[in-house]
Amino acid sequence: MSSLPATSPFKLGMWLLLAPLCLWLILLIILPHLELLAFSFTDPEQGSFTFGFYQEFFLEPLYWRTFVRTAVMSIMATILTLLIAFPVAFYIAKMLKGRSKGIVFAMCLIPFWVSELVRTFGWMILLRESGVISNFLQWSGLSAGPVELLYTDATIMLGLVYTSMLFMVVPLVSTLDSLDDSYIEAGYDLGGTNWNVLREIVIPHAIPGVVSGCIIVFMLSLGNYLTPVLLGGKDSLWFTEQIYTQFITRFNWEQGSAFGLLLLLLSSLIVWAGLKVSRQSFAKTMG
């Protein structure tokens, strides 16, 4: 025992430091998922092993179609968010200097101090039949009657992009910030146009930020519940809504568990495919 006096206090310290992380991982992530896994494979009446709840997902078109719809709309929301956030991030990181840079960045952050629920209600006040925009259109004579702008796919998309914007802007600003101005200047100096410099110098440099932003936004959109339900209404057909229905309305915890795990599995698969397509590795993006 006396041969290890120098290393053992260090090891104890390391374990103490790791303890909160381990507890969090085990209690809040691993255990619940093991529980879900167990639920999803158990027949509640006989207590025996069953594949039935997974079968249900593939056999009932409503379920897998809802899933595909959720995935496709989340991918579209991710792409839209990227297209809008990139110029914003470039402007903040490269065009603004000093004080104004901090102010504009803070202005991007401030809306997120308000809860997502309240922000979504804000959109409802604007978009509903008796809302601000509808009233304005009637007042200005552009429309004869009330206009309902809520409860469409476009509204859901608007809400998703709005909710996700910050999570795309932040990683993009930090990668673009690390791009030294001299690379951009060298790009022009050697004869490049705006488009050349963007495509050959700025975007290749920003790829890690683009990928991490896309992963976060995609996961947030896929797992979003509030926005699709409030802005899309009853027909929003979002997959998390199905999970909610199974757990809360139908009390079918086994089916809900199976859906939850399928969501995890399929979203991981899509992220993996996305990384493959963009030829990035997860480690590189996070490092």
Next chain:
Amino acid sequence: MSKETTIDLACENICKHFSDFTAVDNISFTIPKGSFFSILGPSGCGKTTLLRMLAGFEMPSSGDLLIKQKSMLDVPPNKRPVNMVFQHLALFPTMNIEENIGYGLRRQSVPKAEIAQRVAAVLERVGLAGSGKKRVDQLSGGQRQRIALARCLVLNPTLLLLDEPLGALDLKLREQMKIELKLLQKEFGTTFVYITHDQSEALVMSDQIAVMNKGKFEQVGTPHQLYYQPETAFVAGFVGDSNRWQGNIESQDGTAVRVSTNDGLSFKAKVSADKTVNAGNSVEIFVRPEAINVSRTAPSEQTDNQLICQVETILFDGAKSQIIAVEPESGGKITVTLPQTSDFANLQNADTIYLNWSAEQTLCFADNPDNRGGV
């Protein structure tokens, strides 16, 4: 007429004002084709701003900038026949060496086969044949330097701008790159505009040097002229080492003056281009340590300036060793180069040495407190 066409760059009354100060103050100069032109100055003198105006990243507040007799004021940086080697080189880390060098050629829509051939040729010329597939971080500092040059030279620019590219290298490599840069410049025949705060870089490489201070050119000339015939006190102090005294003029006879320094020494000096010096005026005088003859016995001949001093310290630095000597009567100090002859091999502190030098080598300038930058 034939002289006109050989001018690559002409700047006419270029000024650049920022909101609260003037970075470049009414500068005019021309650079002949194929020459190595350096702009030497302390940091903050405006040399980088001037270079960035040549590249097109800054617009002059007034004045004109002509390359091959064509005004460049309305030409954006990507259309100018000018390329720049950046201070930290700015080799694109997301591309390999070949792609880095080919970047400019791709912008000119050169066919792929020709790009490959021209890239290989330029790599060969900078002595890095076969490293086209390497990543930027696989090269050493000196190799990156050469790639940055190759990336510009492959485009055959009229003017190559270099923004202190040797600053990040260690001393040995810097010495080596100085010679290499000069050789490459000769070989390619491209006009180089090189900015630096390191006088040795400028002296070794340049055909012409402009010494810049506070937004103005103090003097433009060959390295030889700047060293031996500085026109201003700033140039005398900034280029090369100098003993420097403040003093007053006792008497004047044409360009020859007698000056007594504030620490009690008295010298015969020569007034240079500066003609506003009168008896009684406060002046600065400069004597280079290497211009002073040192002997251990009293010299037989009379020279303009003579001092009998005691060695206070010997600063040993190989061939650049110096003696700091004190004149016992006045306590005035003077730095001289330690001769590498056997006479001085056993020189020790407190030994007596005899110093003498001519009035020609004692430069005298009107004292201008604003110009005491230098050194």
